[in-house]
Amino acid sequence: MQSNGSSENCEDPQITFKYHLYATTYTVVFIPGLLANSAALWVLCRFISKKNKAVIFMINLAAADLAHVLSLPLRIYYYINHTWPFGRFLCLLCFYLKYLNMYASICFLTCISIQRYYFLLHPFKVKDWKRRYDVAISAFVWIFVGAACLPFPLMRSQDLTNNSNACFADLGVRKIENPTASVMMVITAELLGFVGPLITIVYCTWKTRESLQEYEMPFQNTNEKRRALRMVAMCAAVFFICFTPYHINFFFYMMVKENVITNCFIRRSTLYSQPFCLSLASLDCCLDPILYFFTTSEFQDQLSRHSSTIIRGRLMSKESASSIKE
Template sequence: MQTNGSSEHCSDPNITFKNSLYATTYTVIFIPGLLANSAALWVLCRFISKKNKAVIFMINLATADLAHVLSLPLRIYYYINHMWPFGRFLCLLCFYLKYLNMYASICFLTCISIQRYFFLFHPFKAKNWKRRYDVAISAAVWLFVGVACLPFPIMRSLTNNSSSCFADLGVKKINSKTASVMMVTSAELFGFVGPLIIIVYCTWKTKVSLQKYRMPLANTSEKQRALRMVAMCAAVFFLCFTPYHINFFFYMMVKENVITHCAIRWSTLYSQPFCLSLASLDCCLDPILYFFTTSEFQDQLSRHSSAIIRSRLMSKESASSIKE
């Protein structure tokens, strides 16, 4: 392998490990992601009647995560058995759900950060905020993300091997390099850079406000909860999505032969499986956001747990009295 100059004589890295990496990652994520997001949806929808403080956005975030988690068994099957017997449509659907989850998660994390920031700094306007506004925003997010993610399966070319899927699908070539650069740049700006700036700004302003002003204890506690929430959104965003989007730009430029430098090509292709695996961790990290940053979630979960414990104790006492 040559590490400088053109890719004319540059061999691609050996990334046969990707099947094992993906199978392991998705297996580790599946059970915790399924249980945590199912429980989060159940608690958020069933027990929190006051749908404020970004709860609607968290419900949508959990729904996006659960949709991706439910497709993981098919991905695990493919990467273990190295074959796809379920047809082209299901292959592209599961492929589409991966990116739908990623960008829906990014949008709803951004919405949560904006709303917590807005409610904190404009409390009087927050009182007049209607639940239907969040529902309308969520519907707009799903529509926008759903359409914006369509190019991901469309850009994947079907290989002659009908048993291949996911990472083994080819990438269709775009005739114009300018069009390739514009498309990828637009995706990076709207899907990553914009949300990144918003989340960092909301986190920074909330932190500065908490440190700068002395407030009554109740207001301080509210700001601390808001800071924990936006900070957790930022942490999930940076950990899961930043490595992928930094690498994604170079990956698409390499695939379209816009970037031909051998060292960049090699490192980009080698890093892609790790970045893609890291992006799937948000399915397990988002439920942490609900529990540790939402007081209502903690209260309702603890009340339900207490009710279960009490009912079991009463059952045992009844059984003991019958035996006596």
């Protein structure tokens, strides 16, 4: 992948702004992500009807986001203080949770899109669909994604010791001796973790939108179709905003780190854009709860109903206290 602009002596730039960018991004994401995903899990688990479609996938999506959000304070500490006093295990665990959240989110967004599309367009074929099927699919997703994400911390653990003060973006990438193997590994990761889900979500969105203009299914309510379209469209929006820039950059980033790409302009552009793409990928922890609220009518109803109950309870307690004083 060399060209006339390549140089064997090209020095990679020092991306010093990444510390401020990551610290700011994770601080902004932490509080809304913690509150929104905690509330989403509580409402989804306790109040939404068992008949609601995709609820199991949404619960797993919220759990994946919450796991990543809970690791953000350690990331914020590191990027503010530029030192890691918490040991090798916690460093690799937090690093692992970042990618586990990303690819679990991609898989569950894909599952939500497929289920909403298929249940809408083929209601009679899925009338006997059981909740345990969603549980089994979710378990498979966690096992598959959990195993598939192991190379990410392993590729960064070569120079990491218990006494190391470096973590996250400052960890070096393990070099793979065979360039062909390196390219094939990255291409496989991109196809399975990005291209496949991207095609699936776009297809589900297109077919669901197309169904709104058809009248072949008189038993399907128009409002139901619109809710399904909002849900798959929101899945597509989260996917494009959070994960597409990262995965476009990811291929070049890995090729730069493995010294497969030696062109100075490409190397510098890739390294400069990496912090921005990685920061965008963390925003899914705040955007996913919007998916639950704006696309699930039961979520809106139960959340507003419970909020009203809490407000009424507080007003009554204040009235009781004032009457006692009188």
